[in-house]
Amino acid sequence: MDETVAEYIRRTVLKIPRDEIKTMLQKWGFLSETQLQTINFHQMKDNISQDVVQCCEENSASIKQAAVLDIIYNHSYPNKRMWSVYQMNKTEEETDFFDLTDFRKKFKRHLRSALKNVTINFREYENNAIWIRIAWGTPYTKPNQYKTSYVVYHSQTPHAFISPSVLKSNLPLLCQALVVASNYQDIHEMELRSHSLNSLEDMVFKRYSQNFETYCPRPLQESTVAQESAAGLRIVQENINEKERIQRVNRDTFGDGPQPKLEFAEYKLETMFTSDPKLEVLDKKEPFRCMVKFHSPHLLESLKSLAPAGMADAPLSPLLTCIPHKARNYFKIREKKGFFPGSFVSP
C-alpha cells in the first residue's frame, strides 16, 4: 500500500471523534467485521488510527477507497466546511431523465481533459443527493488529497452546493464540468453562503416552515381591563398586550418552526442619507455608502429574539426577514427610484 495513502487514511481517522470511528468504518465497509473486531476502539485515537491503517494494509487500500472514507466523514460533518450555493439553468423546458452513470462519465471526462492529475469520487445519498469529491493536482504534480473540493448535486433540481478548496482557480473548471455533465447550459452563484449545509438545503428547497410574505397589521382589539383599574394596571396590561403582539408578529414573519442555521448576513448599502431637516445635517444627493455585517452562531434565531428583547421593532425589517425565502445572505441595497425615499430595492 502506498505510504501516502496510509498517511491519508491515518489522518482521516484522527479527525473522527473517537466514539464515531467504529460506526464510520462500518459505513465505509472496506474492512471486514472480523478485522473491526481486532481493533480496540477504547484506546487512544493515535493507536486506533495506527491499527486501522494496518488493517487497510492487509486489504491493500488504494486512494480510491481512502477517498470514500473522506466522503463519509464530510457527509457526517459537513459543517466543518463553508458551502456556496449554485444554480444552473437551461432554455429547454423538458427535463431529461437523470442517468447517474452518464453524469459521472461526462463529469470525469470534462475534468480530466483539462487536468490529468485529479482524483474524482462519487457517492449517492438519499434525496438524490450526489456527493462528489475532487482532489486537485497540477500538470506536474499528483493530486493533493488534503486540498479537496466537494460538490453536493441534487440531481432532480438545478442546484448544487459547492465547498471549494483553497485552490480557488479550479472553481471555474469545476462549474463547467457540472454544467456539461448535467446537461444544463450555464451556472451562476447565488448570494448565499454558510457552514450549515442542511440549512442551505432547507432554504433553497423551502423545507423550513414558511412565513407569510406580507405582514398585515391585525385590527386593534378592545382591552378588557376592569373599569376601576388604576393607570398602573392598564400599563401592565398594555405591556402584556405589546409582548403578545410582538410574539404574534414574530411568528408571522419568521414562521413557527426552527430557523435555518446561518452564521452571517452582509449588506452593501448604497442608499441616500435622510434626516430631520431641523438638524441641518448632510443633504447630499449621492448615496451614503455603508457595509453592514451581522454575525451570530445562529443568525436568524438571534434576529428573531431582538424584538422580544426590546432592541428592535416588530416586524423586523424585510431586509432581514427575507433571508430564508429569498435564500440569500449577501445583499446590495440601492434606493428605489421614485417618490418614496423610505423604500428600498434589492437587486
Place this chain on the structure above:
Amino acid sequence: MEAAADGTGRPRPSTGRLSWGLPFGRARRRSGLSPSSRLLPTPRRPQVKARAAAGVAEDADSQRTAFLLRKQWSLYSVTPLYRFSEAHLRDYSRLLSAFIAAEKKKGLAVEIGGELDIKVAVTSLPDLKGSDRDQAAILVQLSSRSSASPKNSEEKLVWSGWFCCVAGDELSENLPEAFTCLPLFLVNGAESYTAIVGTWFQKTFDCCFRRLSLSPFNLSWMAAMWTGCKVEKPASATELVFSVPRLPHPLHISYAINLEDAQALWDTVQKTPGEITQEEVDVFMDCLYSHFYRHFKIHLSATKLVKVSTAVASAHCDGIIKFRQSQYLTGVLMLLTELAICQIQ
C-alpha cells in the same frame, strides 16, 4: 499666533499650527465625568526649521515612534510615581533586570523559557508628550536572548510597555514635587511579563495600575473625533462594532461607513470652530443610528458599542488601542491620557 475667538466672544490663544496642539484654551470640565467639549485634533507637522538647522532628518522622530504604529496596545491607568527620576533610567533597567531574574529563579515566571536571558532597556521618548509641562514618555523593553549561546543568538523584542502623559495638566499641576505624572501605560506582550514589570513598578514607586476600559460613551467620542481627521486616501472606512451578548444566540453587528461619506456627514455636524462638543458627537451618532434603523428596524442605541475602527486608530472596549497614523499619535494619546486621569481621580 492668532487669537481664535469662540462663540462666546472670549478670545483664546490658538493652538498654533506648527507646534503640538495644546490645551491652553481647553474648556473646563462641566460635568465630573468628562468634558463637554474637546479640542479638534490637528495633525502634527514636524517643526521643520528647528530640525533642518540641527541637521536632523525630518522623519527621524516619526521613525522613532513608527514602532508604536499598527501594534495592539493594552491600556492601563497609573497613579503618580513617587520619587521617579528620568536621570536614573539606567539604574532602573538594572534593577528591573535583576528582579525579573529573581522571579524566574523562584519559578514564578513559568512562561518565560528557561534558556532565555531577559535584557531590560528603560529609555525615554522625548517627543512623546504634549507640552513641556508633561513628563516625557518612558519606554520599557524586554528582549530575550538564548542564554545557551549568548554570542550567537539574536536579541528578540518580547515585550514593550510605555508610560506617557499628553496634556496631563489636570493631574500634574496639583502634584507635590516628589511625584511624577505618567498616567497612561500601554503594553504589548505576554501577560506574565506585564505582571512582573507592573509588580516592580508598584513596589518601587508606590503606584497603582488599573486596566483602562473604554465605555460606549468614550468610543462614540473616538468615532466622531477620528472620523473628522483628514487623512490621505485610500483610507479605511469608519467601522463601529456592536455586540448583543444577552440573547439566546449572541449577535454581533459591524457597521462600516465609507470614510468620505462619514466625513461629509461630520463636516455638516461639527459646527463649533476649533472644538468638538458633546452635542455634536451625539448628533453624529444619532444620524448613524437612524440611518441603520431606517433599514433594519434595529435600535443600535440599545446594543453595546464595543469597538471603533478608523483610519486614525482603532479602540476596543476592553481597553485596547491600535495607532494607525503617526501624525495623529499625540492627539489620540491626549484623549487616552484624559481618560486615564479620569479613572485615577
